[in-house]
Amino acid sequence: MSMIYGKRIRLRGAERSDLEKFVAWVNDPEVTAGLTLFLPMSSVDEEKWFEIAMQKPQAEKPLVIDMKDGTDWRLIGNSSFFDFDWMARAAEVGIMIGEKTIWNQGYGTEVMTLLLRHGFETLNLNRVYLRVYADNKRAIRTYEKAGFVHEGRMRQAVYKNGKYNDVLFMSVLSEEWNARNEES
Ligand SMILES: CC(C)(COP(=O)(O)OP(=O)(O)OC[C@H]1O[C@@H](n2cnc3c(N)ncnc32)[C@H](O)[C@@H]1OP(=O)(O)O)[C@@H](O)C(=O)NCCC(=O)NCCS
Secondary structure: OOOEEOOOEEEEOOOHHHHHHHHHHOOOHHHHOOOOOOOOOOHHHHHHHHHHHHHOOHHHOOEEEEEEEOOEEEEEEEEEEEEEEOOOOEEEEEEEEOOHHHOOOOHHHHHHHHHHHHHHHHOOOOEEEEEEEOOOHHHHHHHHHOOOEEEEEEEEEEEEOOEEEEEEEEEEEHHHHHHHHHHO
16 A cells, blocks of 8 residues: 555554654543543553554554655654444544644644545445544544534443543545535
8 A cells, every 4th residue: 555645644654663652642641632542551562552553454554644844744643444344344433643733733634534535435435434532622623624424422431530421423424425525
């Protein structure tokens, strides 16, 4: 699989040299507030995650996010498709932009749009879905901008920081992706 290019970002395979940044991000409470990953992670845990990730089929491997920085590329996050159901042609998607200084500048929306293009136009999925904590307003707004539709709520499905939180389901169907792209 070759790299996937957007206007300001690209998605590429993960390298061992990315792990140092990943481990810093997955230990940052502000980044992990919206993630299922929230117990402390060591570099050994991260190595183990990497080894397991590299054994996965190509379509399920992590897609590392780089942003254009002048003539260079700068690592800003990680994403992936997972839990593929090839019969229903459905998969879940996840995203983490660990570089907090660039939040709210449209990068998340651009990454999610690129992931959807990859999901529908390369992996030939029919349904791409995700789960998001109800209090993760930035993420919800990002997904709405990328075209995700709200489809359900699991009440008090997660317990974190001393309180329960609802988990929302959102999805995009291939027909919605096509309609959206015909409009523009
Ligand atoms: C969620 C995430 C991917 C979003 O990326 P991003 O680059 O900040 O997203 P964008 O800039 O494209 O869009 C963010 C939108 O949320 C809005 N927003 C930010 N904080 C908000 C809040 N508290 N309430 C409502 N909207 C908010 C922004 O204004 C922007 O919308 P706008 O363009 O209409 O102004 C990124 O912040 C991230 O990775 N966070 C940490 C990990 C995480 O939570 N991942 C998602 C798990 S489900």
